[in-house]
Amino acid sequence: MDINTIASLINAKVVGKNFEVTGMATLADAKPSEISFLSNSKYAKTLQSTKAGAVIVDENSQKYLPENCVALVVKHPYWEMAVLSEYFSTPIEDDNLEDAQIAQSAKIAPEAVIAKGAKIGENCRIMANSYIGNNVEIGDNTIIYPNVTVYKECKIGKNCIIHANSVIGGDGFGFATSNMGEHKKIYQNGNVVLEDDIEIGSCTTIDRAAFGSTLIKQGVRIDNLVQIGHNCVIGEYSVIVSQAGISGSTEMGRNVVMGGQSATAGHLTIAPFSTMAARSGVTKSIKESGKTFAGFPLMNHRAWLKLQGKLARLIK
Amino acid sequence: MDINTIASLINAKVVGKNFEVTGMATLADAKPSEISFLSNSKYAKTLQSTKAGAVIVDENSQKYLPENCVALVVKHPYWEMAVLSEYFSTPIEDDNLEDAQIAQSAKIAPEAVIAKGAKIGENCRIMANSYIGNNVEIGDNTIIYPNVTVYKECKIGKNCIIHANSVIGGDGFGFATSNMGEHKKIYQNGNVVLEDDIEIGSCTTIDRAAFGSTLIKQGVRIDNLVQIGHNCVIGEYSVIVSQAGISGSTEMGRNVVMGGQSATAGHLTIAPFSTMAARSGVTKSIKESGKTFAGFPLMNHRAWLKLQGKLARLIK
Amino acid sequence: MDINTIASLINAKVVGKNFEVTGMATLADAKPSEISFLSNSKYAKTLQSTKAGAVIVDENSQKYLPENCVALVVKHPYWEMAVLSEYFSTPIEDDNLEDAQIAQSAKIAPEAVIAKGAKIGENCRIMANSYIGNNVEIGDNTIIYPNVTVYKECKIGKNCIIHANSVIGGDGFGFATSNMGEHKKIYQNGNVVLEDDIEIGSCTTIDRAAFGSTLIKQGVRIDNLVQIGHNCVIGEYSVIVSQAGISGSTEMGRNVVMGGQSATAGHLTIAPFSTMAARSGVTKSIKESGKTFAGFPLMNHRAWLKLQGKLARLIK
Numbered sequence: 001m002d003i004n005t006i007a008s009l010i011n012a013k014v015v016g017k018n019f020e021v022t023g024m025a026t027l028a029d030a031k032p033s034e035i036s037f038l039s040n041s042k043y044a045k046t047l048q049s050t051k052a053g054a055v056i057v058d059e060n061s062q063k064y065l066p067e068n069c070v071a072l073v074v075k076h077p078y079w080e081m082a083v084l085s086e087y088f089s090t091p092i093e094d095d096n097l098e099d100a101q102i103a104q105s106a107k108i109a110p111e112a113v114i115a116k117g118a119k120i121g122e123n124c125r126i127m128a129n130s131y132i133g134n135n136v137e138i139g140d141n142t143i144i145y146p147n148v149t150v151y152k153e154c155k156i157g158k159n160c161i162i163h164a165n166s167v168i169g170g171d172g173f174g175f176a177t178s179n180m181g182e183h184k185k186i187y188q189n190g191n192v193v194l195e196d197d198i199e200i201g202s203c204t205t206i207d208r209a210a211f212g213s214t215l216i217k218q219g220v221r222i223d224n225l226v227q228i229g230h231n232c233v234i235g236e237y238s239v240i241v242s243q244a245g246i247s248g249s250t251e252m253g254r255n256v257v258m259g260g261q262s263a264t265a266g267h268l269t270i271a272p273f274s275t276m277a278a279r280s281g282v283t284k285s286i287k288e289s290g291k292t293f294a295g296f297p298l299m300n301h302r303a304w305l306k307l308q309g310k311l312a313r314l315i316k
Numbered sequence: 317m318d319i320n321t322i323a324s325l326i327n328a329k330v331v332g333k334n335f336e337v338t339g340m341a342t343l344a345d346a347k348p349s350e351i352s353f354l355s356n357s358k359y360a361k362t363l364q365s366t367k368a369g370a371v372i373v374d375e376n377s378q379k380y381l382p383e384n385c386v387a388l389v390v391k392h393p394y395w396e397m398a399v400l401s402e403y404f405s406t407p408i409e410d411d412n413l414e415d416a417q418i419a420q421s422a423k424i425a426p427e428a429v430i431a432k433g434a435k436i437g438e439n440c441r442i443m444a445n446s447y448i449g450n451n452v453e454i455g456d457n458t459i460i461y462p463n464v465t466v467y468k469e470c471k472i473g474k475n476c477i478i479h480a481n482s483v484i485g486g487d488g489f490g491f492a493t494s495n496m497g498e499h500k501k502i503y504q505n506g507n508v509v510l511e512d513d514i515e516i517g518s519c520t521t522i523d524r525a526a527f528g529s530t531l532i533k534q535g536v537r538i539d540n541l542v543q544i545g546h547n548c549v550i551g552e553y554s555v556i557v558s559q560a561g562i563s564g565s566t567e568m569g570r571n572v573v574m575g576g577q578s579a580t581a582g583h584l585t586i587a588p589f590s591t592m593a594a595r596s597g598v599t600k601s602i603k604e605s606g607k608t609f610a611g612f613p614l615m616n617h618r619a620w621l622k623l624q625g626k627l628a629r630l631i632k
Numbered sequence: 633m634d635i636n637t638i639a640s641l642i643n644a645k646v647v648g649k650n651f652e653v654t655g656m657a658t659l660a661d662a663k664p665s666e667i668s669f670l671s672n673s674k675y676a677k678t679l680q681s682t683k684a685g686a687v688i689v690d691e692n693s694q695k696y697l698p699e700n701c702v703a704l705v706v707k708h709p710y711w712e713m714a715v716l717s718e719y720f721s722t723p724i725e726d727d728n729l730e731d732a733q734i735a736q737s738a739k740i741a742p743e744a745v746i747a748k749g750a751k752i753g754e755n756c757r758i759m760a761n762s763y764i765g766n767n768v769e770i771g772d773n774t775i776i777y778p779n780v781t782v783y784k785e786c787k788i789g790k791n792c793i794i795h796a797n798s799v800i801g802g803d804g805f806g807f808a809t810s811n812m813g814e815h816k817k818i819y820q821n822g823n824v825v826l827e828d829d830i831e832i833g834s835c836t837t838i839d840r841a842a843f844g845s846t847l848i849k850q851g852v853r854i855d856n857l858v859q860i861g862h863n864c865v866i867g868e869y870s871v872i873v874s875q876a877g878i879s880g881s882t883e884m885g886r887n888v889v890m891g892g893q894s895a896t897a898g899h900l901t902i903a904p905f906s907t908m909a910a911r912s913g914v915t916k917s918i919k920e921s922g923k924t925f926a927g928f929p930l931m932n933h934r935a936w937l938k939l940q941g942k943l944a945r946l947i948k
Contacts, residue, residue, distance in 0.1 A: 149480035164781035447778035465796035
């Protein structure tokens, strides 16, 4: 799709030269052949460092664009990005892809569905009623229990275990909202990547990225009923206990422990070897590694214990 | 089923004339051909305004019934209603219904199950291993991802998306409890109605109503692992973030935002354009629209911030 | 497997006589033909009362073993137990078992999968796309809704209802962690036992025990999206409301009520007829029965109300 076609889809004024656009990405990640967007005019200065070939902007923000970067000027850039995201989405199921490649030693239950383009490694076991979408790749020795859904284009490493009824790669919770309060879906055109040696519990959901990948690194342990939002990065050997929820775009280092029913806000970074007690709610990034926290808003675990002591005295 | 038959099923004394009963409903919703019940003798005065043709009551409450309304007098009306609810339930699967009507343009995966009596609209996509129950209606262009379960009699509008492994129309959590602590199931004879343009995440559960409908209005966005209790009404364009739980019979206006892991008690009303921060616990109805809240018990968001400041000072 | 074979698998020094080992169990439950392990050298004195025929211990703890009990001395007993647990696990699916025994009156959907060795009772209904694992036993009149997964060897009683997309018997969240922060799976070689007259909601997960059984007693009611950890015991007629999480090895008496989004820490005991308000977090065992609690950390419900009053005054 070229710039002029895009401009007509979103009613944009083009400032710059036409070129063939290969994809959409965030300002930070976009390459010269890609189009990006300014989600909020507050952050207009971040435009200056983008390598995107074109950006959807509003009139006021246009001046911050780097030289040679094409501007697509619209009134509501975030909404128009949502409109455009649909055009960059691939089909939900594509029957024109090549047949799935399944290693001879893999055991695929007859009631499992392996969509076209998928690649299943040696000694894998895909159990009954699971669904493996188009172009999904699964490494050697991985076990997928019954009734699991893996959406198209996700990648799962070697020696992983995914327990029953979990969902890998469902759409992230992304939409633009108009002044009238109506919502427009942002197509989630990224995927989920699970590295090797990961175990994921039952009824857990890991959302695909809007752009790029939601990444679960080697050796992670995730319990049941956990939510991992789009574009998160979960560090190596991290442990996420049941019913915890990690909001979108949060990145944690290795060996982070998230207790049961804990949660994080979005767009945070959490230092390696941090431990959150059960029910912790992480509201700010954590910079120093190796500490233990509790409470909501989050505080040092000792401070939380002290606070509970003070509160207990309040009612005596 | 007529009144005399019902009376013999629940060992009731009948005060009034026999008639053919067409269904069960709450006191507020029951029509003259229907039977209702008094769930708690504390609310006996609400009997006065019912239009039900018959009501299951205890001896003390009987006097509040309107003239011409038949009384079925029992010791434990709520328990006997539970007993009776089974007789008004339809079969879990009814093979005597007509074949499902599936629009020619709909794509139904061969591994999906469409039960009898269902109607599937134009351009719908029902993916592998999903189950669509008896008499379910699905509007045009709706997408049902793999491993979704839609229970019998639910209605889903046009242009909806339901992500993998979600459950629409499972039984609400309803039972009567005896003095000995044993439970009797209240059959959930209502359904779930989803209007148009709704998107629902993965592993989310929306329970069918005990009587009438659980109603999700146009344009609502629901994230993963969310619980919507029986008989809730979710207003247009409302946004319910991951792991939130809406207790039974709570009604919210349009564009309400429920943050991640937030919750409401049951039987509340929430004014339109209300926003609950993550982890909010709504304990009372919200009457004024457009405000932002936080905390549990719920308070104004500014008050919550102030409280956190005070608490932080407590431990310094 | 005999002691010498085990010793070579985990590089242990054997102190005592070789014998044929029939299984693994905890120190409290192990029989003379079984092997156990010391999970933490802090608890070395608990070795004195074990009936295990052999125990994996470290050098310092060995001296607390009863006479005639064989010691397998290693550096990291918990890690080596995890290594060994794999050798005591049964296959995920065993095609050499006998065909499933299905009562003539049972209705099994053609799209349901019943693995070998399973026994399905009279009048059971197993709906589409559910998976019933090896050697699972299901009592008369039990209903399994669509897309449910029941892992191998679990037992479900009579007159139970399991709603759609729930998972019974998934692996408990168990692993050993090395000094380098890497995790080793502890195979969950126990099962889940559901007694009679139990109803379980949608997308709920009940984990199998590491050793022995996770036990749900007669008449229990569990709502949607609930997590029950491995080795829990849920007392008769207990009620667990949506999104509650019960951590591993917690035991509750009869008629305990756990409110919505409530939780418990692990290894607690909760007295019968205890009630936890919504969002309660049980941090200590509850010894006196019949009380109502709230808050996190947990307190008497009245104390919690008083605390909220004090906090409200703080910000006035």
